Amino acid sequence: MSIPGWQKSSYCGEGESCVHVTGDRAEVALTESSDPSGAVLRTSPTVWNALIRSIKDADNHG
Secondary structure, three states: OOOOOOOOOOOOOOOOOOEEEEEEEOEEEEEEOOOOOOOOOOEOOHHHHHHHHHHHHHHHHO
């Protein structure tokens, strides 16, 4: 995957360590803003969508 520009989480405040995400049809990648050249977690779009759905469902039921 050639990594396009990273997108910062909308829940991140100014100056905080945040999650950044990028992706394409084949892969989703996440990294921490405090060290964007460090570890990158990669997963499939299917798994990423399932994670986001479960977080939103938990938010709506909690």
